[in-house]
Amino acid sequence: MNWTLEVVVVPVSDVDRAKAFYADQVGFTVDHDTAIGGLGRVVQLTPPGSGCSIVFGTGVIPEMTPGSLKGLQLVVPDIERARAELVGRGVPVSEIQVLGSNANPTPHPLDNVGFVFFSDPDGNSWAVQQISSRA
Template identity: 75%
Template sequence: MNWTLEVVIVPVSDIDRAKVFYSEQLGFVVDHDTRAGEGVRIVQLTPPGSGCSIVIGAGAVPKMEPGSVKGLQLVVPDIKRAHEELVARGVAVTEVQVLGENPSPTPDPLDNVGFVFFEDPDGNSWAVQQISSRASSV
């Protein structure tokens, strides 16, 4: 049986501001923006190519402190290109960093160990890691 992670709740203080950040600055797809009665709003956004979405909202999501989610991670095949895109979209992102040693030799020295980091407007933190190929499962 497969167990897939499909949705992560990201607590924000301003739904509209967060929606603009995630959709316009990060390029996430707005799957839906639903109002289900007084004080209930759910916005689901998905990173391009991802099987997992994030949900921001009010009323129907668990009470969590805005900015309290730390260490969410995206994976891209080219960290330098991802960095360039984030900078071009106005995201305050770190320079490319190398963390650790590559566990297997690859032609690209940034594979598996190249990262950039950023936060959304509320302080929820994200990492972006370069992984261009994965080991086969046994």
């Protein structure tokens, strides 16, 4: 049996601001922005190529402190290009950091060990890791 992670709830204080950040700046696709019969609102976005989405909203989303989600991680095949895209869209993102050593032979020296970091306007934090190929 497969167990797939498909949605992560991201706690935000302002739904419209978060939607603009994730869609317009980070580049996630807006899957839906739905009013739930007077109970609240749900916005779901998916990173390009991902099988897992993020969701936030009001009224029907579990209560969590905005900015309390730390360590979400995205994986890209080219960290330099990903960082350039984020910078070009106005996302405050760290310089590329090498964490550890690339002990296994890989096509690129940043594979597995190259990271950048950013946070959304509420302080939820993200890591982006380069993995250009998998064993």
